[in-house]
Amino acid sequence: MSRTIGNQKREQEPEYLYPHARTLEPGQGLRDLPMPPVQSAFACLRLAKDYFLKVYSPGYAAHADLIIVNAGLYWLLLECKNVTTDPDEKADYTEQATMCRANLETVLSSLPFHLPSTMDTTYAMTLAATYCLDVCKTSAAWNFIATASHMSQTLGMHSIVTMINDDPEVKREKLKLFWLIYVHEKALSLRLGRSSTIRDNEITVPPMAINSRSEQAIFGQLQKWTELARLQGMVYDQIYSPAALIQPQSVRVAKARRLASELGAHTTKVSPEDVSDFASNAPASRLFKVRVDPTTLQKRYIQAMKGAVGELFYEAFVSTQRLTxxxxxxxxxxxxxxxQGEGTVFGKECIATARQALEEHQKCMAIIHDLDEDFLETYVNWALLQSPFVPFTVLFCHVIETCNEADLQRLGGLIGSLQSLLADDFSTGVKKEIRLFQVLYDVACSYIKMKTNESPQTLDSSANVWATAAATSLMTPSSVHQNTALTGQGLGTQDGPQTEFPSTEESQVCLDAAFDGQNIGSSWMSGGSFTMPGDLGMEVDQQGTQLGNWLYMNNQMIRALEDSYF
Structure with a gap:
């Protein structure tokens, strides 16, 4: 990959990681950053005035205070921009929000190595992680949330014994912050293929109870999100971790069935025992058809949520949650x-669920079509990037295996719906994600065209096709080499632009070179040798090999979106 794109640098440039950060002139410090007018700041938020006074008053302001204020103002000003109808006010709010965003990135790029483990710093690291997720900086988000996780445990937020003498309000704030960190950290760990920094068997604090209606709309689903985060951690530990991959296939399959049953219970509020009799043989679509009357708390949450954000936003939120x-x-x-005999690497439940996920995406896009473009960008980040490229990747590989044109149309529908709402001011990460989807779709179209025409250059294995697709997707248009062995001019796609791509051999070499010389290109789906870290001599069966390589490549694709050369 690096060889193909002509970039041998492994580290990320600071100006790419924080493109909006200002260059501080000699003699300038963080305290010299421009701030929005005091009137605008207090008009957006009258609460948390202590934080604002620390920043707006002369003298020292901690890094945590600067992060909290600028991140808070940034999001609040965007919300003010969304609700106002006056064009001049919209422009003013946008300008002030842009200023706060630049300040935030400048502070984040200037953080010292050592930070105090305090509530404010923990809160600031959580906000920093949330912002990095919003702009598709996954690795940076994980670094911040991992730091917040370590700080929260240092402060004893996970231990009921440590907080036994705390004031009830302080204890409540700690619980709220800890469970928010827990939700983000578990999701990001799974997304990047890493072990969680939070051990479930060391948590002794109870789930957070919601007492007031004002908190219902914001934290009404926190307990359910916590349950989902716990399942995300279990998915990695029991199926995709190195320890799980060396287990016999039968053990992994049994654990996967159990996790699917628990996830079905989570989505329908039915006990795992009630759904286990059919979850092992039914795709997720059947689980979602189970109807359960919502509890009183759920009804209160729905009412509060609709009252806070409106009917349309609530429907979009529910649809996004279903997609997750x-x-x-x-x-x-x-x-x-x-x-045996199905003729595909993926089981029928996996394929059926991937198809339903893309159909759910289409439903959600129909809902949010008329909403503000800021919400669409958030949707792409949290619904399509929060999880690995699972549904899209599954259907892409299935199309390559079976030349299923209906699934190819599903992929094209997802891309078309995203491109129809793509805005110029979307983050670079979102644009890269959509471009990656487009390139993979182009490759699938080209491959089906070759198969249909019975070209002598038809690729004879899914592994080689994937190597071509992955290498192509990670190249800039100017660096893609023309493959005269295929068409001489590049292959056209169905209802899409032409995408030229290199030869199979070149692509495989590029992938192998990119991933530290491992035979990733040839072992993507064919079940090649999967070596455990450190060459510990642990034997992995063929299915475990395929699973490990498949998740590894997914994670590499996610991380590639963060690199400045993509």
């Missing part, structure tokens, strides 16, 4: 191999 569940279902079912 389906992505996790798909990742779980990926661990269950196809039955």
């Amino acid at each position: 569940h389906l992505s996790l279902f798909c990742l779980i079912y990926r661990a269950i191999p196809a039955e």
Whole structure:
């Protein structure tokens, strides 16, 4: 990959990681950064005035205070921009929000190595992680949330014994912050293929109870998010961790079935025992058809949420949540191999769930079509990037295996719906994600065209095709080499632009070179040798090999979106 794009630098440039950060002139410090007018700041938020006074008053301001104030003002000013109808006010709010964003990135790029483990710093690291997720900086988000996790445990937020003498209000704030960190950290760990920094068996604090209606709309689903985060941690530990991959296939499959049952219970509020009799044989679509009357708390949450954000935003939120569940279902079912004779690497539950996920995406896009473009960008980040590329990747590989044109149309529908709402001011990460989807779709179209025409250059294995696709997707248009062995001019796609791509051999070499010389290109789906870290001599069966390589490549694709050369 690096060889193809002509960039041998492994580290990320600071100006790419924080493109809006200002260059401080000699003699300038963080205290010299411009701030929005005091009137605008207090008009947006009258609460948390202590934080604002620390920043707006002369004298020292901690890094945590600067992060909290600038991040808070940035999001609040964007919300003010969304609700006002006056064009001049919109422009003013946008200008002030841009200033706060630049300040935030400048502070984040100037953080010292050592930070005090305080509530304010923990809160600031959580906000920094949330911002990095919003702009598709996944690795940076994980670094911040991991720091927040370590600080929260240092402060004893996970231990009921440590907080036994705390004031009730302080204890409540600690619980709220800890469970928010827990939700973000578990999701990011799974997304990047890393072990969680929070051990579930060391947590002794109870779930957070919601007392007031004002908190209902914001934290009404926190307990359910916590349950989902716990399942995300279990998916990695029991299916995709190195320790899980060396287990016999039958053990992994049994654990995957159990996790699918628990996730089905989570989505429907039915006990795992009630759904286990059919979850092992049914795709996620059947689980979502179970109807359960919502509890009183759920009804209160729905009413509060609709009152806070409106009917349309609530529907979009619910649809996004369903898509997140389906992505996790798909990742779980990926661990269950196809039955003999099915002629595909993926089991029927995995394929069915991937199809339903793309259909759910279309429903959500229809809902948010008329909403503000800021919400669409958030949707792409949290619904399509929060989980690995599971549904899209599954269907892409399935199309390559089977030349299924209906699934190809599903992929094209997702891309078309995203491109129709793509705005110029979207983050670079979102644009890269959509471009990656487009390139993979182009490759699938080209491959089907070759198969249909029975070209002598038809690729003879899914591994080689994937190597071509992955290498192509990570190249800039100017660096893609023309492959005269295929068409001489590049292959056209169905209802899409032409995408030229290199030869199979070149692509495989590029992938192998990119990933430290490992035979990733040839072992993507063919079940090549999978070496455990450190060459510990642990034997991995063929299905475990395929699973490990498949998740590894997914994670490398996610991380590639953060690199400045993509």
